[in-house]
Amino acid sequence: GDSVTQMEGPVTLSEEAFLTINCTYTATGYPSLFWYVQYPGEGLQLLLKATKADDKGSNKGFEATYRKETTSFHLEKGSVQVSDSAVYFCALSVSGTYKYIFGTGTRLKVLA
Amino acid sequence: ETGVTQTPRHLVMGMTNKKSLKCEQHLGHNAMYWYKQSAKKPLELMFVYNFKEQTENNSVPSRFSPECPNSSHLFLHLHTLQPEDSALYLCASSQVQDLRNIQYFGAGTRLSVL
Numbered sequence: 001g002d003s004v005t006q007m008e009g010p011v012t013l014s015e016e017a018f019l020t021i022n023c024t025y026t027a028t029g030y031p032s033l034f035w036y037v038q039y040p041g042e043g044l045q046l047l048l049k050a051t052k053a054d055d056k057g058s059n060k061g062f063e064a065t066y067r068k069e070t071t072s073f074h075l076e077k078g079s080v081q082v083s084d085s086a087v088y089f090c091a092l093s094v095s096g097t098y099k100y101i102f103g104t105g106t107r108l109k110v111l112a
Numbered sequence: 113e114t115g116v117t118q119t120p121r122h123l124v125m126g127m128t129n130k131k132s133l134k135c136e137q138h139l140g141h142n143a144m145y146w147y148k149q150s151a152k153k154p155l156e157l158m159f160v161y162n163f164k165e166q167t168e169n170n171s172v173p174s175r176f177s178p179e180c181p182n183s184s185h186l187f188l189h190l191h192t193l194q195p196e197d198s199a200l201y202l203c204a205s206s207q208v209q210d211l212r213n214i215q216y217f218g219a220g221t222r223l224s225v226l
Contacts, residue, residue, distance in 0.1 A: 044217040046216070098215075100157070
């Protein structure tokens, strides 16, 4: 069945460091891919999305490219801030349905 | 403000209690979802309502009973819960006709079962 695999956290970085959070997926058909972020005490917020191969989603300095050949959607940011500390979830939308499959989440902690 | 409001934000209940979680969306969407978020586990989809009709029930125990009186409101009725049901319960909504299928989440209800 469809699945999403994220790198395990926690990830701890110093402010202004480069961030990569790996995400790979298995899916039939042509899923849409998403990154959601969950700040402490809050629900999930859509961070960025990509709906087809080679699309690049971007928002707030974060980027991810839909790579069909490697079935990946890695999240990157060039310079993290303390305010980026949160849990990041990779998800796919099952092709032809409104169902999401989520990864387990990766906790990011950024130190000043 | 995401357009999806959940109440209460926190709930503590005993195993013999009956309580309800409420979700309201102000986005004009026609699909609503209940998820369970437990520590170190992926989000678990519990129920899906599409145009007020339940279209998915992921083998959820009957002590969880959803209700969707209209496309803007979703409830989760709880009775005789177990301690392992303690979790963050998230509601989401989306527009079914939107091929991108973006789901918008509420802030969740943190449930503790004693």
